[in-house]
Amino acid sequence: MATTIRVRHQDAHEFVVSLLKASGVSASNAGIVAQGLVEADLRGVDSHGINRIPSYLARIRAGVLDAKAEATVTEVTPVVAQVDAHNGFGFPAASLAMSTATRMASTFGIGLVSVKHSNHFGMSAWIVRQAVSAGMMSLVFTNSSPALPVWGGKSQLMGVSPIACGAPGGKDSRPFILDMAPSVAARGKIHKALRRGEKIPKGWALDSEGRETEDPAEALKGVMLPMGGPKGSALAIMMDVFSGVMSGSAFAGGVTGPYDLSGPGDVGHFIVAIKPDLFVSLEEFRERMDILYKRVVESDKAAGVERIYFPGEIEQLTEEERLKDGIPYVQDEIDAMNAEADKLEVPRLRVA
Structure with missing residues (x-):
């Protein structure tokens, strides 16, 4: 295991903003992208940091991602809107979608926003947290580039498209935050292993010949494996229906991935915000969330289990630790990021 180097989250945020601004991204959009990426690192989702x-930046230089694009929103009904990312970063487009959805939900109880012509928006949980901070429940869907076979198939067709949702906690409980891929592991974890020169666990992926592999480079040439067999495959198709087909964005294997310089991503997102007090009072909702949290974490433990966690709790605990001690990176990762700083003539990443 390579030695890690700690970086303060403030320094990571400032570094990302400087790179993006030097690449033509507006200050406001650069701040949103940096927030989403740093939140992923703080929560231990290093594959999306x-x-x-x-x-x-490679996609910007290749002309397949528009650094200067500004997302726009069109209201369809009082509770439905669509955001057009105009081939800009997915982060500000998704953030605009969630802020629009929460505004609608605060008045009408629910807000539904579709996003078209977008790009990768990082870790879905950071958009869920935006809703939680506004006191809302939420659903966050996206589609992504082909990496997963449909059940019974052998070629890449569906994306490893995350399913995320959340709800505010009670007085004595953490919020509920679910963010999961329909595959055994997120594809970003394969890229992370490749960067760090590590093997991947068996059961994550197959190589181009359909054989199980522990080599991340070979895994990226092959396919990811769906969790639960046909169940994971069906969930990936569901993400394509709601995020791609419905929005007018690419679907059925048409999305271009964030590591592919061949063309625009044309990613679609589907975002819903819901007031938690539509059927019970907010006070009762929070009390019921406290009960749910307590019953989950205090459940009888299986043999060998020391602690039971609520969905999202491990990531929240990791964030508390990394806010205090810094975010760990390996030297090769820091070198790769500093190479970008040198190209753009901005200060290198400060390390602890």
């Missing part, structure tokens, strides 16, 4: 920056 600031190490994504070199691939994003």
